[in-house]
Amino acid sequence: MAEVVAVDDPADARLRDYVDLRDVQLRKLLESERGVFIAEGEKVVRRAVESGHQARSFLMAPRWLETLSDVLDTTDAPVFVMPEAEIERVTGFHVHRGALASLDRKPVPPVEEVLANARRVVVAEDLMDHTNVGAVFRSVAALGFDAVILSPRCADPLYRRAVKVSMGSVFWLPYARVDDWYGFPELLRSLGWTSVAMTLAEDARDLRDVAPADPREKIALLVGAEGDGLSSHWSRSADVRVTIPMAADIDSLNVAAATAVACWALAGPAVG
Structure with a gap:
């Protein structure tokens, strides 16, 4: 059972995992050094612990x-307990969803391991x-895909x-x-994956025309950076280039929205 500890000093060293949560550069440095991450809100804290992540501490109002x-x-x-106003002094913002937790990060598995268990x-x-x-x-x-593969520069x-928006x-x-981001398209191909690139290229096909018939086909949906989209190397390396047809005067969707549409279209029929 967790030990409840009343804390009255925002500068208490035991709260260092929670300092200045809105300072992105500081948090990236601190969380990388300590191998931790922060969960915010009752539902997300609950899901973090239930998923098997080891809690280092909690910070919450009574x-x-x-x-x-x-x-x-x-x-x-x-469990460090403080008035909400004091918690705000520690974190730098009003934690309106209540609770915070600091948890240990798990090792990120090799990409080959993730691909081996996915379609x-x-x-x-x-x-x-x-x-x-x-x-x-x-x-x-939500749409039944199995994994996400990130480039070295992804957030x-x-x-x-990110944790909060993902709902855990x-x-x-x-x-x-x-x-090896440059060589990854060839690795995908060698492992039997069909790569489908989201792009505005002139030869891009209508997404509705490429929905897979075989649910066992291994499909990698490629999505690119906000604004610039996929790099030319990745777009050229893809097996298929697709686009989502837009109404007049609109050329594209936000990358998150486009990913959702494409995931739905490419999920294919359920495996029986």
Whole structure:
């Protein structure tokens, strides 16, 4: 059972995992150094613990102790309790969804391991916005895809904002990062994957015309950076280039929305 600890000093060293949560550069440095991530809100905290991530500590106002009592009964991590105004001084913003938790990161598996257990994946190139990364994870999980593969420069899916937008799907959806990004298209092909690139290229086919008939076909949906889209190397390397037909005067959707549409179209019939 967790130990409840009343804290009255926002500068208490035991709260260092929660300092300045809106400072993206600081958080990237601190969380990388410590191997931690932050879950925000009762539902996300609950899903983080239930997914098997080890809690280091919790930070919450007294009113959340009862709501999360069943979760706190499963861990020995300390629960730091403070008034909401003092929590805001620590974190730098009003935690309106109540509770926070600091948890240990799990090792990210090799990309070959993730691909071996999948038949539909999204491959994301250079998505820099944490909100978009979280939304992509949520769509991938909701629409039956099996995993997400990230380029080296993609934003951290375990950054607080990404976790929150994903509604915790980052905790159970497998993902991996690729070191050799330039050579990855050929690796996909050698492993029997068909790559489908989302692009505005002139030879792109209507997404509605390429829906797979075989649910066992291994399909990698390729989506590119906000604004610029896929790099020319990845677009040229794809087996199929597709686009979502748009109404007049609109050329494309946000990458997260486009990913959701494409996942739905390419999911294929359910395996019996």
